[in-house]
Amino acid sequence: MKTKLCLLYGGKSAEHNVSLQTAKAVIGALDLNKFDIHPIFISTEGEWMKGPQLNAPVKDVKELQFNNGEEISPNALSTSISSSEKGEGYDMIFPLLHGPNGEDGTVQGMLELLNLPYVGNGVLASSAGMDKVIMKNLFAQAGIPQVNYTWFIRSTWKANEEQAYESVEKEIGYPCFVKPANLGSSVGISKCSSRDELAKAFQEAFQFDRKIIIEEGVKAREIEIGVLGNDQPQCSVPGEIVPKTDFYDYKSKYEDGDTALIIPAEVEEDVADKMKEIAIQSFKALDCSGLVRADFFLTEDGRIYMNEVNTMPGFTPYSMFPLLWKHTGVDYPTLIGKLVDLGLERYQEKQTIKHTM
Ligand SMILES: Nc1ncnc2c1ncn2[C@@H]1O[C@H](COP(=O)(O)OP(=O)(O)O)[C@@H](O)[C@H]1O
Ligand SMILES: [Mg+2]
CATH class of the missing domain: 3.30.470.20 (ATP-grasp fold, B domain)
Structure with a gap:
C-alpha cells in the first residue's frame, strides 16, 4: 500500500517562493514506489488549489502553481478522513509552509480539527515558536541562555513614544535589534545604534505586527x-x-x-x-x-x-x-x-x- 501524501505549499507569506522550491525538491526526492503525491497549491492571496496527482518529478515550479486549478476550501480536506478507508483520502499531510499562516499553528490547528495526520510541529509549538516574545519567555523560564530583551505592543508605544525609547536605552542599550514579534525571514528587522535609528526601527517593525521585541545586539x-x-x-x-x-x-x-x-x-x-x-x-x-x-x-x-x-x-x-x-x-x-x-x-x-x- 502506497502512502497518499498531500503536500501543502506556496502560501500567503513572504516565503511563498521558497516554499515552491521546497515542494519541487521534496517531490523530486520522494520514492514514487512508496508515495502517491497529491499537491495543493496555496496562492499568495490564500486560495487553495488542488492539482492532479503527480507521478513524476517536476522540472519547474511553474508546474506546481495551479492558478486555474480546482479551488477547494481548506476544510474540503476533511472528506479525506472519512474517505480514506475507501482509498480516496490522504494518509499524511506535509505542510511545506513557512512564516505566518503556515508555520504559526493556524494550518496545524485546522489539521487537528480535521483529525488528519501531519508532518512537523503541532499547534502550540508552532505558534509559540512564531512569537519571539512568547518563545523567549518560555526559554527564560527553562533557564536557557539568551541576550537581554524587552517588548512593546503598539498602543503602549503610541501612548508615550519617548518613554518607550528611554526604557529601551536604559534596559537594553545600543546596539540593539528591533524586530516584529511574529514574522521571520528577517522582514522588518533593524539594527540600531542611536535614538534616531531606534525611532525609525519602531516605526518599521510596527508596520508588520502589533507587538515588537527589542534585543541587545551581540x-x-x-x-x-x-x-x-x-x-x-x-x-x-x-x-x-x-x-x-x-x-x-x-x-x-x-x-x-x-x-x-x-x-x-x-x-x-x-x-x-x-x-x-x-x-x-x-x-x-x-x-x-x-x-x-x-x-x-x-x-x-x-x-x-x-x-x-x-x-x-x-x-x-x-x-x-x-x-x-x-x-x-x-x-x-x-x-x-x-x-x-x-x-x-x-x-x-x-x-x-x-x-x-
Ligand atoms: N540580538 C542580536 N544580536 C546580533 N545579531 C542579531 C540579533 N538578533 C538578530 N540578529 C541578526 O539578524 C538576523 C535575523 O534575526 P532573527 O531573530 O533570526 O529573525 P528571523 O526570525 O527573521 O530569522 C540573525 O540571523 C542575525 O544575523
Ligand atoms: Mg533567524
Whole structure:
C-alpha cells in the first residue's frame, strides 16, 4: 500500500517562493514506489488549489502553481478522513509552509480539527515558536541562555513614544535589534545604534505586527543545529552561517544566495555539546515534535546564546536543515521519510487518548 501524501505549499507569506522550491525538491526526492503525491497549491492571496496527482518529478515550479486549478476550501480536506478507508483520502499531510499562516499553528490547528495526520510541529509549538516574545519567555523560564530583551505592543508605544525609547536605552542599550514579534525571514528587522535609528526601527517593525521585541545586539558567530524526533529528539552536527552583509537580513537570505554555510561548524567539541544540550532543552520547552532548527549566537569570548528556533526551517536540499542532516548521515530522501514516520507516530499516539471519562 502506497502512502497518499498531500503536500501543502506556496502560501500567503513572504516565503511563498521558497516554499515552491521546497515542494519541487521534496517531490523530486520522494520514492514514487512508496508515495502517491497529491499537491495543493496555496496562492499568495490564500486560495487553495488542488492539482492532479503527480507521478513524476517536476522540472519547474511553474508546474506546481495551479492558478486555474480546482479551488477547494481548506476544510474540503476533511472528506479525506472519512474517505480514506475507501482509498480516496490522504494518509499524511506535509505542510511545506513557512512564516505566518503556515508555520504559526493556524494550518496545524485546522489539521487537528480535521483529525488528519501531519508532518512537523503541532499547534502550540508552532505558534509559540512564531512569537519571539512568547518563545523567549518560555526559554527564560527553562533557564536557557539568551541576550537581554524587552517588548512593546503598539498602543503602549503610541501612548508615550519617548518613554518607550528611554526604557529601551536604559534596559537594553545600543546596539540593539528591533524586530516584529511574529514574522521571520528577517522582514522588518533593524539594527540600531542611536535614538534616531531606534525611532525609525519602531516605526518599521510596527508596520508588520502589533507587538515588537527589542534585543541587545551581540557580535557573534551564528551557529545552527538541526533537531529531529518526537519524545527522544536527536541533534545534527552544528553548522555556521556566514552572511556577507552586516547581519543575516532578508536580502542575504533570499536574494544574494551567496551566504556561506560551513558544515560542520568549526567549534570546539564542548561548545558543540553544550549547544546540542540547549537545542534539546529548547525543543522540550516548546513541546516540539518532528523537527526544529535551533539557531545560536556564539560570541568571541565563548558565550552561547539561544537566538530562536524555527519550527519549519528552510527545507530545500540546499537549506541548512537538510544539509546538517546530510552531514550527520541522513540524506534528503531519508529525512523526508523519517519526518513522515514521526508525524504518523504522533498521530497514532494521539488516537489512544481518551476524551471522556
Ligand atoms: N540580538 C542580536 N544580536 C546580533 N545579531 C542579531 C540579533 N538578533 C538578530 N540578529 C541578526 O539578524 C538576523 C535575523 O534575526 P532573527 O531573530 O533570526 O529573525 P528571523 O526570525 O527573521 O530569522 C540573525 O540571523 C542575525 O544575523
Ligand atoms: Mg533567524
